[in-house]
Amino acid sequence: xxxxxFLSSLALASTLGLAGPxxxxxxxxxxxxxGNGKGATACMSCHQADGAGLExxxxxxxxxxxxxxxxxxxxxFQTGTxxxxxxxxxxxxxxxxxxxxxxxxxxxxxxxxKPLSAGVAENARGKALARVGDWRQxxxxxxxQCHGPNAAGVGSSFPALAGQHASYIQAQLNAxxxxxxxxxxxxxxxxxxxxxxxxxxxxxxxYLAVLPAASAVSALSASDSQ
Numbered sequence: 001x002x003x004x005x006f007l008s009s010l011a012l013a014s015t016l017g018l019a020g021p022x023x024x025x026x027x028x029x030x031x032x033x034x035g036n037g038k039g040a041t042a043c044m045s046c047h048q049a050d051g052a053g054l055e056x057x058x059x060x061x062x063x064x065x066x067x068x069x070x071x072x073x074x075x076x077f078q079t080g081t082x083x084x085x086x087x088x089x090x091x092x093x094x095x096x097x098x099x100x101x102x103x104x105x106x107x108x109x110x111x112x113x114k115p116l117s118a119g120v121a122e123n124a125r126g127k128a129l130a131r132v133g134d135w136r137q138x139x140x141x142x143x144x145q146c147h148g149p150n151a152a153g154v155g156s157s158f159p160a161l162a163g164q165h166a167s168y169i170q171a172q173l174n175a176x177x178x179x180x181x182x183x184x185x186x187x188x189x190x191x192x193x194x195x196x197x198x199x200x201x202x203x204x205x206x207y208l209a210v211l212p213a214a215s216a217v218s219a220l221s222a223s224d225s226q
Contacts, residue, residue: 028105031098039093043102046086051109053165060168064111064213068156070103072183081183083175111163111213126207129200138195143204146188152214157185163213169205 030036032043032051043062047053051063062070076082077091094102128134130151133142144151146158153160161169175181176193184190196204 028101031102051106055165058167062106063109067103067107074099076183083180123207126203129204161208162211166205166209173201
């Protein structure tokens with residue numbers, strides 16, 4: 001199913017004026033490295049050409065994320081269901097085909113490898129929230145219940161969290177708490193974030209950040225082979 005969605009995105013880009021999957025990704029690479037000359041600056045200025053992002057500045061990793069998820073986030077910035085002073089004008093300057101092509105480009109990049117550190121075992125609070133949740137006291141689901149085994153992501157609604165920068169995960173949980181982000185399915189993330197205190201958010205973000213990231217392309221290939 002995920003491979004179908006991925007290929008459908010590229011097919012739509014072709015229908016809307018790109019030559020096909022190869023040229024769609026090439027068009028995405030041009031936007032990532034050069035911008036589109038119509039107000040959208042080069043994505044690599046913040047997210048790097050390989051999509052690794054920049055932890056110190058809070059710019060997220062894009063490499064290896066689901067292409068439909070990435071395209072949906074650009075649309076959310078355009079429509080205002082996600083608010084960000086940097087991303088909003090960039091997203092508004094991208095056409096529909098351009099959003100799809102740049103999403104395809106970054107989805108095809110290899111997620112950076114992060115070996116598990118000792119901090120994973122030591123961060124018991126973050127591990128418990130991510131893997132078990134807190135049903136007894138807070139009716140709080142585990143992150144992995146929606147985001148999949150080892151937080152590798154599920155479809156276009158639940159992105160991979162493994163290997164994402166801790167500063168970015170924290171920022172998004174706080175954005176849901178404050179209502180600055182409203183593009184979660186059924187208000188699920190708002191409900192989850194409201195049950196987390198600042199220490200919870202730091203702990204679960206730190207735990208998820210050091211899990212090894214999986215590539216979206218690898219996940220799609222594995223799904224197709226089953």
